[in-house]
Amino acid sequence: MAKQAVSRIEQIKDTIEDKLKREYGRTLKNATDEEMFQAVALSVRDMMLDKWVKAGQEIADRQLKRLYYLSAEFLTGRALVNNMISLDVLDDYKAVMKKIGYSFDKLEEEEIEAGLGNGGLGRLAACFLDSLSTINLPVVGHGIRYEYGIFRQRIVNGEQVEEPDDWTIKGDVWEIERREEQAEIRFEGTVEEMWTDSGLTAVHKNYQSVFAVPYDMPIMGYKSRMPATLRLWRAECPALFDLHSFNKGDYMCMIQQRELAESISKVLYPEDDHVAGRLLRLKQYYFLASAAMQCMVRDHKKRYGDVLSLPDKVVIQINDTHPALAIPELMRILLDEEGLGWDEAYGIVSSVFNYTNHTVMQEALEAWPEQLFKSLLPRVYSIISAMNDRFSHELWQAFPGEWDKISHMSIIAYDEIRMANMCIAVCSAVNGVSQLHGNILKTQTFRDFYVISPGKFTAITNGITQRRWLAVCNPSLTELISDYIGDSFLFDYRELERLKPFIDNQSFLNSFHQIKAQNKERLAEYVLKNQGVNINPEFLFDVQAKRLHEYKRQLLKVLHILHLYNRLTQDETFSLPVPVTFLFAAKASPGYRKAKDIIRLIGAVADLVNNHPRTKNYLKVVFLENYNVSLAEVLIPAADISEQISTAGREASGTGNMKFMLNGAVTLGTMDGANVEILEQVGKENMFIFGALAKEIANMEMRNSYQPKALFDANNDMQSALSRLIDGTLPVNDPHRFDTIYNSLLYGDYDRADKYFVLYDFEAYGNMFETVLKTYTEKYNWTKKAAINTACAGFFSADRTVDEYNKRIWRLMQ
Numbered sequence: 038m039a040k041q042a043v044s045r046i047e048q049i050k051d052t053i054e055d056k057l058k059r060e061y062g063r064t065l066k067n068a069t070d071e072e073m074f075q076a077v078a079l080s081v082r083d084m085m086l087d088k089w090v091k092a093g094q095e096i097a098d099r100q101l102k103r104l105y106y107l108s109a110e111f112l113t114g115r116a117l118v119n120n121m122i123s124l125d126v127l128d129d130y131k132a133v134m135k136k137i138g139y140s141f142d143k144l145e146e147e148e149i150e151a152g153l154g155n156g157g158l159g160r161l162a163a164c165f166l167d168s169l170s171t172i173n174l175p176v177v178g179h180g181i182r183y184e185y186g187i188f189r190q191r192i193v194n195g196e197q198v199e200e201p202d203d204w205t206i207k208g209d210v211w212e213i214e215r216r217e218e219q220a221e222i223r224f225e226g227t228v229e230e231m232w233t234d235s236g237l238t239a240v241h242k243n244y245q246s247v248f249a250v251p252y253d254m255p256i257m258g259y260k261s262r263m264p265a266t267l268r269l270w271r272a273e274c275p276a277l278f279d280l281h282s283f284n285k286g287d288y289m290c291m292i293q294q295r296e297l298a299e300s301i302s303k304v305l306y307p308e309d310d311h312v313a314g315r316l317l318r319l320k321q322y323y324f325l326a327s328a329a330m331q332c333m334v335r336d337h338k339k340r341y342g343d344v345l346s347l348p349d350k351v352v353i354q355i356n357d358t359h360p361a362l363a364i365p366e367l368m369r370i371l372l373d374e375e376g377l378g379w380d381e382a383y384g385i386v387s388s389v390f391n392y393t394n395h396t397v398m399q400e401a402l403e404a405w406p407e408q409l410f411k412s413l414l415p416r417v418y419s420i421i422s423a424m425n426d427r428f429s430h431e432l433w434q435a436f437p438g439e440w441d442k443i444s445h446m447s448i449i450a451y452d453e454i455r456m457a458n459m460c461i462a463v464c465s466a467v468n469g470v471s472q473l474h475g476n477i478l479k480t481q482t483f484r485d486f487y488v489i490s491p492g493k494f495t496a497i498t499n500g501i502t503q504r505r506w507l508a509v510c511n512p513s514l515t516e517l518i519s520d521y522i523g524d525s526f527l528f529d530y531r532e533l534e535r536l537k538p539f540i541d542n543q544s545f546l547n548s549f550h551q552i553k554a555q556n557k558e559r560l561a562e563y564v565l566k567n568q569g570v571n572i573n574p575e576f577l578f579d580v581q582a583k584r585l586h587e588y589k590r591q592l593l594k595v596l597h598i599l600h601l602y603n604r605l606t607q608d609e610t611f612s613l614p615v616p617v618t619f620l621f622a623a624k625a626s627p628g629y630r631k632a633k634d635i636i637r638l639i640g641a642v643a644d645l646v647n648n649h650p651r652t653k654n655y656l657k658v659v660f661l662e663n664y665n666v667s668l669a670e671v672l673i674p675a676a677d678i679s680e681q682i683s684t685a686g687r688e689a690s691g692t693g694n695m696k697f698m699l700n701g702a703v704t705l706g707t708m709d710g711a712n713v714e715i716l717e718q719v720g721k722e723n724m725f726i727f728g729a730l731a732k733e734i735a736n737m738e739m740r741n742s743y744q745p746k747a748l749f750d751a752n753n754d755m756q757s758a759l760s761r762l763i764d765g766t767l768p769v770n771d772p773h774r775f776d777t778i779y780n781s782l783l784y785g786d787y788d789r790a791d792k793y794f795v796l797y798d799f800e801a802y803g804n805m806f807e808t809v810l811k812t813y814t815e816k817y818n819w820t821k822k823a824a825i826n827t828a829c830a831g832f833f834s835a836d837r838t839v840d841e842y843n844k845r846i847w848r849l850m851q
C-alpha cells in the first residue's frame with residue numbers, strides 16, 4: 038500500500054479515537070456500536086464541513102445564482118456509506134475498520150435512515166440534491182424536519198400494522214441546528230387594509246406565531262467541491278413561559294399552545310394517493326413555504342441589498358404543489374414587507390418560480406376548502422384572491438363567454454382553492470417527469486392551460502443517482518464495471534454505454550451472472566434473518582416494490598399467481614420451466630382500505646401456494662415488510678425481473694424502474710411513464726412489454742366503453758383465478774374478506790368497474806410472463822439482456838436530469 042494511503046488510514050483512525058474520547062469518554066476497545074457509528078460519522082462529517090464552508094465562500098465571492106428546491110419530502114436514506122463514496126474515502130475507512138477489528142457492515146447497519154418521504158417524489162428530491170452537488174451547481178433544499186417519518190410497517194396476521202418511526206431518537210449526526218436563523222410564522226388573525234403614504238397596505242393582526250428553527254445537513258455529491266445544503270425546518274413554540282401572566286389557567290393553556298405549535302412538524306402524512314383537506318397538513322405546507330421564503334429573502338438582501346435583483350440570483354423549483362404557498366408568501370413579503378407594488382412583485386414572483394407536476398391522478402391534485410384556508414391564512418388568502426381576479430380576467434380575454442372553461446381553470450372556484458391551477462397560472466415553467474407524462478399534461482390534464490401558454494410546458498424525464506443506486510447498493514457490480522471501463526461512469530453517466538462492446542464477452546457475462554447470484558444470496562440471507570422465511574436463490578426472482586396503489590396494479594400480479602396455482606393444481610402435466618419467487622414490498626397509506634385488502638390478499642396467496650405440495654416446488658410468494666430505502670438497496674440488486682405494470686397513462690414516470698434496470702433486472706412492464714423511454718434505450722428484445730396503451734385506455738374511459746364483466750364471461754382462466762377470491766380456497770378467517778376486491782373488479786363499488794383495467798391486461802400479462810420464463814431458461818441469452826439493461830441505463834442518471842433542468846429552466850453556473 039502506498040505510503041500516503043497508510044498515513045491517511047492512520048489519520049482517520051486517530052480522528053475516530055479522538056471523537057470517541059471527547060464525545061463519550063471511550064476507547065476503540067470499549068465503545069458501543071452506537072458510539073462507534075457516531076464517532077465514525079462525525080469524522081466523515083468533518084471532511085464534509087471543510088468543503089461546505091469553502092463552497093459557501095465560493096458562492097458568496099462569485100455571487101452565484103442559487104437554486105431553492107422546495108419539497109415537503111426528502112427521502113434521503115442512510116448517509117454514511119454514500120458520503121464515504123462521495124469523499125472517495127470508502128476504501129480507507131474499510132481498511133481502518135479492518136485494522137481495528139470492527140465489522141464495516143455492522144457500522145453501516147447501525148445508522149437509522151431518515152425516511153422523510155412517502156415514495157418516488159421524496160426520493161427524487163434526494164437524488165436531485167446528490168446530482169446537483171455532483172455537477173457542482175449551488176442548491177439549498179428546503180423541507181420539514183418531521184419528528185416521525187414514514188411509518189414502520191409490520192405485518193401481523195397478514196394485515197399491515199403501522200408503527201411510529203422515531204428516527205431522531207439517537208440524535209441525527211449529520212445535522213446542525215441553526216437557531217439564530219429561525220423565522221416567525223403567522224397563522225390566523227385578521228387583515229386590515231389601510232391607506233398610507235405608499236398606497237394601500239395590508240396589516241395582519243391578532244395572529245398566532247410559531248417559530249421555525251432550521252437544521253442544516255450537507256449533502257455530498259460525488260467528488261464534489263459544492264456540497265448541497267438540505268435545510269429542514271422544525272416547529273417550536275415562540276416563547277417559553279410568560280411569567281407575568283402565570284396563573285393556573287394560563288399555565289395549562291400555555292402548555293397546550295406549545296403542543297399545538299410543535300405538532301406542525303411532528304409527523305409526515307403517510308398519504309400520496311388522495312388529498313384530505315386537513316388543517317394540519319395545510320399548516321405544515323404554509324410553515325415550510327413561509328420559512329423558506331423568509332430565509333431566502335433575508336439571505337438575498339444580506340448579500341445584495343435589495344429584492345429587485347432576486348430573479349438574477351435565485352430560482353425556485355416547487356416539487357409538486359405541496360410547497361406552492363411559497364408563491365403567495367413571496368408576494369406577501371414583497372408587498373407588505375418590502376413595499377413593492379403589485380406588478381413589480383408579481384413580475385419577480387412569476388419569473389423565479391417553476392413547478393413540477395408528479396401525478397395526473399385527479400384525487401391527488403390539491404384543492405383547499407376556501408373557508409378553512411381563509412381563516413388559517415387570511416393575508417395569503419387575500420393575495421391568492423387578487424391573483425385569481427387578475428387571472429380570471431386574462432381567461433375571459435382568451436375564452437370570452439366560455440364560463441365552464443373559465444371556472445374550470447380558475448384558481449378559486451366552487452369554494453375551493455386549487456393549487457395546481459395557481460402554479461400553472463403564475464410559474465415560468467411547468468414540467469412533467471417523463472415524455473409520456475409531459476404529453477398527457479399538455480393534451481389532457483392541463484390542456485386548456487396549454488392552449489394559452491404553450492411555452493411554459495415541458496417534460497424532463499426523471500433520473501436516479503448512480504452513486505446510491507449502484508455504487509452503494511451493488512459494490513460487486515460497480516467493481517466489475519470499473520474493471521472493464523474504469524470508474525468514471527460514476528461521475529459521467531454517458532460512460533456507461535462503453536460497456537456495450539463487452540455484452541458478447543463471455544467472461545464479462547459470467548461475472549455479471551455470478552454477481553447477480555451473489556446478490557440473490559445476500560437477499561435470501563436478509564429475508565431469512567428479518568422474516569424467518571427461506572427463499573431459494575436458484576428460483577427466478579420477480580420483484581414488485583413500490584407504494585401500494587390500485588393503479589400500480591399489484592393485483593394484476595396476484596391474479597396471475599392464482600392463475601398459475603390453478604394450472605399447477607389442476608393439470609399434472611403442466612409445469613413451469615423455471616420456479617419463481619414472487620417478491621412484493623409495499624406500504625399502503627393507513628387510510629386506504631382497498632390497498633390494505635390487497636396486502637392481506639398477497640399474504641393469503643402466499644400461504645396458499647407456499648404450502649401446497651405441488652405448487653411449492655414452482656412458486657414462492659413473499660411479502661417483504663417495511664419497504665424503505667435501505668431495503669431497496671438489498672432488494673433491487675437481487676431482482677431478475679422488475680415488475681412495472683401500472684395502468685398505462687397513470688404512472689407519471691416511475692424511478693424504481695430505472696433502479697432495477699441499472700442493476701441488471703429486465704423489465705416486465707406496460708407502456709407507461711419512463712418505461713416508454715427504457716424501451717427506447719434497450720430495444721424491444723431486451724424488455725417484456727405488454728398491455729393496453731395509454732391512448733386505448735383514455736379512449737375507453739372517454740367512451741365509457743370498457744366492460745370487464747364481458748371479458749370475464751368470455752375467459753375461463755380469468756374466471757377460475759378470480760373465483761379463488763371468493764370460493765373459500767384462500768386460508769383466511771373471514772371467507773368474505775376479499776369480496777370487495779372481487780366486486781370492484783367486476784361490478785365497481787362506488788366507482789367504475791375495474792377502474793385500473795386489471796382484467797383488460799390479464800391475458801396479455803399471462804402470455805408475456807410465459808415468454809419471460811422461457812427466455813430465462815436460456816441462461817446466456819438472459820444474462821446478455823440483463824447486462825444490456827445496465828449498459829443502457831446511463832440516460833436515467835439524475836445527473837442528466839438536473840443538467841436538463843438547468844439548461845431549460847434554472848440557468849445556474851457551475
Ligand code: 26V
Pocket residue numbers: 155156157158159161306308309310311312313357395396401470499688689690691692710
Ligand atoms: C400527493 C399527495 C396528496 C396528498 C398528500 C400528500 C401527497 C404526497 C404526494 C402526492 C403526490 C404523489 C406524487 C408522487 O409521488 N408521484 C410520483 O413521483 C415520482 C417522481 O416524479 C414519479 O416517478 C412517480 O411516477 C409518481 O407517482
